[in-house]
Amino acid sequence: MSLAEHYNQLYKTSSEAILNRNYSLDSKINNRSDSRFGITFLLRPSEKIKTNIQLFLKELKAVEPNQYYYPDSDIHITVMSIISCYESFSLDKINVEDYINIIQNSLADLGEIKIEFRGVTASNSAIMIQGFPSGETLNNLRNKLRENFRNSTLEQSIDSRYSISTAHSTVMRFTEELQNPKELIEVVEQFRDYTFGEFTADKLELVFNDWYQRAENTIHLEDFLIN
Template sequence: MDLTQHYNQLYKKSSETILAGSYKLDSQLNNESDSRFGITLLIRPNETIKENIQFFLDELKAIEPHQYYYPDADIHTTVMSIISCYGGFSLDKINVHEYIDLIQQSLVHLDKIKIEFRGVTASPSAIMIQGFPTDESLNNFRNKLRENFKKSSLEQSIDSRYSIATAHSTVMRFQEKLQDPEKLIDILEKYRDYNFGNFKVENLELVYNDWYQRESNTIHLAEFYIAN
């Protein structure tokens, strides 16, 4: 996948949707009875990148204070949604150690992942930071995970919603009517090619999480270190 082309197409279509007032509000954000949980393997950007993201979010908050903004602790890039969130899933339904072992086996040939966070894009319901892996390491690792999980008997729903190929981070979701869509797009245009920073991934996290990866609902299951 050409990520630049993908992000550009997504931005063009979504910015037009936002300006036309056809964007989507997330009705579940404040639903305390939301029982959608799953298991995710993820990467967290370094502190410098998170600081740069918060500067960007501060500008958005000034014009759209009532939207949902990701705090530092929740910002992440999904490596693989191993069990996509669904209502009623809980940890007692699986043997976590079997998942840890399989991920560890898949890591054997991985020696590095480096990601550049550059520019922003949008969906009809969210704003995202664009992530660009600098080589095929992340893609190859994802394929190894797909291969190993499909050969196993473990519960998984890899690629059931879509086949993940990007390295973006969602940082804002629409939860109320936008006050000024045009100003929102102006800020996005300002940051379309902004360099948020790059970093070499040192560890991956396996977590039990809700739909929004909120820290308060996350259980840390394992950490995997990459020998760079």
């Protein structure tokens, strides 16, 4: 299945669920005692793309103002969830330098990572921007990370939840009952094929993060320049 087909199938299933009020709410997003943390290798879109995303979010907020919307600082693409968030994980449980070294080795001979943000899809609990990588660089990097971490003795949970293959960015989460699901889907439909822009990543980041990648709970561990 191609990435476009995957996004389309996800949207068809999820939009029907949303319209039928068969969606899920995130009950923990406003819970300040949420102690789920992990380690993520990620990249961030350009400022121009973030501006275009916020224009889309403005339209969503007009029909569903009480949901959770990602600020620019938190918008990202997950390259690999190295340690998926779990309760009470902390940095003192690992040697960060060991993780940095494996990632650095995985970046050898890496080509450019170019991603087009085009269109919008959904899950039964969130709205996402569709990302389309150019070429196989991102997939090749993910496979190198999988191999190198699995050949190590380091704590990791790569692919434990699902095998990552997309390049999407989650930008809205449902936190309470939708007031206008029909209008919400109408706005999403308007942006289903909207081009938010294309960018070439100039760096990748390793971060310690909470479940939602909120900037105030993120500890930056290392930048990896790739151009």
